[in-house]
Amino acid sequence: MKATRRLMALAFALALVASACAGDDGGDAAAQQAVAAAEAEAAAAMADAEAARQEAAQAAADVEAAQAEAEAATAEAEAARAEAAAAASGDAESQAAADAARAEAEAARADADAAATAAQRAEDEAEAARAAAAAAERPAYKVGYISLGDSVPFVKLVSDGIKEEAERQGVELLFCDSEIDAGKALECAQNFTVQGVEGVLNFQVFEDSSPEICAALPEGIPVIAIDIVQPPCELSFMGANNRYAGYLGGSALGAYFKENFDCDYTAYISLESTAAGSANTDRMGGYRDGFTEHCPIVNERIMDGADRTDPALEQLTDLLPALPGERIAVVAINEDGIIGAIAAARTLGRDSDLYYSGQGTDPSIWCEVQNNPNYIASVAYFPERYGTILLPAIINAIEGNSIAGQLFTPHQQITSENIGDYYEVSGC
Template sequence: MQNISVRALRPGRPLLLVVALTLVATACGGTDDTAGTGATTEDVSETAGDATTPAETGTGDATTTPDATDTPDVTDTPDATDTPDATATAGAGGDHKIGYISLGDSVPFVKLVSDGIREEADAAGVDLVFCDSEIDAAKALSCAQNLAVQGVEGVLNFQVFQDSSPEICSAYGGVPTIAIDITQPPCETVFMGANNREAGRMAGAALGEFVSNEFDCDYTAYVSLESTASGAANTDRMGGYREGFEEHCPITNERVLDGADRTDPALEQMSDLLTALPGDRIIVVAINEDGILGAIGAARTLGRENDLYYSGQGTDPSVWCEIKNNPNYIVSTAYFPERYGSIVVPAMMEILDGGTVEGPLYTEHELITAENIEEFYEVTNCG
């Protein structure tokens, strides 16, 4: 494990809380994706059928169905239907056509993944058929059906509902599949994403070391914000957190909040928990940064800012200011989602060209703290 010092925190140190709670919803397609390439864009909609959508479920990095209408946000189609649109972007070469099912571009982490995939596909000169599942099982199935209609040769699959993967794989014909962050049996050719067990362990160990050094392992509760619908990703990542933490301190008074991987559900569940949980040394870990932002919002609303100590996963831009300025945000594991495209697109092209890609394909992980965040990111506009 990399040696990164975790800052010594003195209880009672004033907080500089700048919480970025606004999620920016993004579109399924748009003219900017093809500017300067001579590319064309085509929108195709199909009826989703009778697939159901679980309520408040999880993702490898995001889950619960957002509070939104049934209409996807499509920038170049004002009168969008209830069905997500598959947007085809033709690259300069157009030798292959690949599909991409986004988990939900309203999630900051996912938006970075999607943007990187678009950029890499355009640079590689391939046709990319993009469809946003909007964290919805029915829409993920509809996306798969649309990809089949479009005749894609391979799929980059970032849909979150692992239990739905057999049906979704079948809907797009079981073509070669690169699973992103959530495993996709039975059609998964190779997995690309986080080394979930190690990513959790890294942050858990750093957080446990902090609790040992500062509190001699004397703390109120260990709260885990999880997303069991994402299957193995949740099990491995949050299990890794526990393993790493227990390298330094035992788990005390554990509380698991499921479906708390979106900001609003996490805020609601943490608010309910905090009203019944006194104490000023509450450890909060989360499967992603959205859950952490919800926990921070709950603590601030209840005047409990000094009582909670946080560690999240992903280090997406929504949490940079918290890491830099909030002394109670201890450590995050970075995933660099903006780099995913540079891994999955070349890998898919190799597969479609008859090559073999050995997996899993893991993203790089780094521990990020207030001390080193600006070595990796330019943190500005924190107020």
């Protein structure tokens, strides 16, 4: 129905064009406006039609997946009955029938899994089509994004996800990399003001610089902070539930030390970044909360500025010779610090002495989580999904709608046992 109305609008606009073409210069301007409006309506109609097509495909895929699942369940039940009969009779014929039934069940399960994958793909495509249709309905908002620093693997995943979602939502995204530099973050804000942004996604790391950066932005526009709070202009915070994320990592490491060492260990090393302000305080405090549920903290050493690989490597290389012992707990605000700690331990021949828990689970750490027995647990933030939360929120805010003050990413404890359930680890 909506598409039909748009086609009628297109026909009306073309009639205006024909009428205006016979007129004066004012008519020419009107004709150009009518053509632009008609093109926009046509694009919107096409987007609506594509969304409807994808939704129909999704519905069909869901039906097929449900049917395949039912067939797999039936085949598995039949295989179980055949196996029970074979076990009871003990004859070769019954066993052959059971083996054949099990093979059919496995084939049916494979078909069901394939159908479920196809249904998920259809759902993703339908969601993308719906987003495109919604984008065609509204103006192309101009949004600025200050990256913390795309040289950091976790941040690069966030940035790529934001760019992808901005394109999907029809948003004009102005990207500016602060390169972990407060002065460059301020320049980003100043440039955004000149460029007339209507909203800002702010992922700069220096919390104490946020008042100056806020003052440089256009007055009154919505600002969503990413992972680090940005007073006083922050409308909403999107990112980690820092206290909870830290708790998950600390609890896993503490439980391991309790079960394996009865809490008998040498030291607790905390790799931190006080420049991140409350994000650091909450996350590393959460680590302590989780760890002390199982073991007391012993001989704590706090390494500030160890949120980057090279500083962490340098600080741990200096510290470890003064910490003999085979059981040292190492926790970190991110994976970069853990990578530096692992490198220091290997350089000093202390691979087996340190036990790790990091935050973020970005690809740089996947192989360690999967294969290093001393990497006990990471906590996933799914940075690649940040954009799917941020872009709809900033669009709503620009349009004057209320948004939640806190938009948390989901967290998941990741270990060698379950990392394959969330990521495709390769190249190790």
